Amino acid sequence: MRTPITRKLLLALIIIALLGAALWYWKKPAHKVAAAAPIPVRVVQVSRQDVPKYLTGIGTVQSLQSVTVRPQIDGILAKLAVKEGQWVKQGDLLASIDDRAIRASLDQARAQLGQSQAQLQVAGVNLKRYKDLSVDNGVSRQTLDQQQALVDQLKATIEGDQASIAAAQVQLSYTQIRSPVTGRVGIRSVDEGNFLRVTDTQGLFTVTQIDPIAVEFALPQQSLPTLQALVHGSEPAQVKAFVDGDSDNGTLLGTGHLSLIDNQVSATTGTIRAKAQFDNKGQTLWPGQLVNVSLQSELLRNALVVPPQVVQRGVDNHFVYRVKANSVESVAVKVVYQDSSLTVIDGVAAGDTLVSDGQSRLKPGSTVEVVKQPPPAVADTTVEPQP
Template sequence: MRTQKKTALIAGLLIALAASGAWYATKPATAKLAAPTAIPVRVISVTEKDVPRYVTGIGSVLSLHSVVVRPQIDGILTKILVKEGQLVKQGDLLATIDDRSIRASLDQARAQLGESQAQLQVALVNLKRYKLLSVDDGVSKQTYDQQQALVNQLKATAQGNQASIDAAQVQLSYTQIRSPVTGRVGIRTVDEGNFLRMTDTLGLFTVTQIDPIAVEFSLPQQMLPTLQGLIGDPERAQVKAYIGADTDGETGNLLGEGHLTLIDNQINANTGTIRAKAEFTNPGQKLWPGLLVTVKIQTALDKDALVVPPTVVQRGLDQHFVYRVNGDKVETVTVQMVYQGSGQDIIKGVKPGDVLVSDGQSRLKPGSTVQVMTEPPQVVQSESKP
């Protein structure tokens, strides 16, 4: 009897547990409304300022004057008065050549001139006397004409002697080698005591002008109208020269600032480029002949331009657009790309002060809720377990 009661009690408990489980299983779940998640973005404000436009190219530094100093007469090099690398001015004495034989020739020419002048003086006195005598037929007409011819002959001889003196003086001036330009002396190729010849091709050394200096560069032929406009502008176009810079000219060291001076008279048909030249003041001698540099030319100046970083403008299928923040949401605005620079773009279609998304556009769509981030996200590094 007790066993039957115990069995019935256990069966009742099992039925109750099963019913309770079935009720919990079929109980409707409480509906939860998921709030929209804000997308983190970074923003900038549209600024208005004057923006210069630039074009860049690769160029080579050239000296405006580079002269190989060679002797103009044959002779022994007696003295070199400058050192390698020395800065010299135009007209400075650089070296001297043995001048003793030329001085002797000059003295001889002067002596011959003195002799000719003495003879001419006597002949002129006789000619004057014969002229007076010829009035009274004191001398014949033939004698007078002969004396006139002798005077003319002696005058020509004196002129020849004077020409010999002038030639000797020119030769004597060649024994003093002077700098034809202001510049820097190069490496010397000849030492004192050597016999110099006019046919020597190497010369003594070179004198190269460093300040001012020029840079020659090439640009695409499409730039020809722009360059022509810059050459004709009274305010000469500014040109900057960099070393170690990329094609945008934003990195590297600025070596100098100059102005555009020349466009070549023809376009290279093989490369489709045109050569141009700019002149630079170079007091610090940072620009050196033969140096390869990146040139950056200001071609225009946009007044009151609307400027944004390059990351702001997005490209659609057939147009450019930006995401503008309006409250806590974003909207798309179609813009026109006016100019693309290396660090900033000029656009139209927005207003100064508009807040635009500069980072995080990949998750956005019109009407998305955004959260403006002010600090860069921190990078969390996982600790390695021993």
């Protein structure tokens, strides 16, 4: 059994040990906390520039005029005056149909006209004589009226003969098939010597206008107010056509202007069709070709521009990291316009330094170290000696 003296001694030793431990803790040298290493980032400067806004879609190249050449009379195809793929002008002779039967009919109609004119001349002389005799009652009134009727009949016959001649001339003109438009001849489907009929639906070939040319495309119905403003604008809206990509990585085929929009919105697709016209002297656009279309809808002047990777998506809004001295701060911004090459924002000032790479490790107040962009690769211009 422990005595009270032993308990007091044990308690005193515990107190002394606690005091010693506390004294050692407060007297020990303090360890320095290692400072966090700065986060390497790349930065860009906010710049101002004019930025065009575009509406994009997929379009089909269409000829302004494409005509299927068909015969207007039955007959044998006597001659083809053009070759496949040949360029022709409006009014050029394309083909000829055997016209011998029509020329014979025309000659017959002209001969009939001459006969009727001779008969009219004789009837007119007799009518004048009968009128002179009727003054002294030398001829009856009935005879005079009959002669007058004969003259009127022959005049009507002459008019009919003249109409027959005109009809034969029209038929004769159909034997010379001429181009109704300026364009390019397509693949021929009929050879010389074949008998052509008016009821043939296939036709001889097509003549398609290539320059100028049109592109038809569709845009969402939400774009209708913009399209209406562009069509009625003081200056034609610029339209660009690309192949194998868009305005960033595609091949530019041509630049034209918006010419019209359709008179109704498609109820099935919710889109509205529009058409643009292009000068096509280089023949880079071809009827039936599928192209990507960019329509300039607006020009943002003095816009604040940054690369797309600068802007970050937050829970409720967009933000950027702005560099201040050696640290960064988060700044909420509004995205005004964005495409694959740039972003127009609002909420910063021109000349601000923003982080363009390394945002994943950042938070407001983080210390950063700006890393310079790597130098661009220099192409090897060494010229190999010629053997």
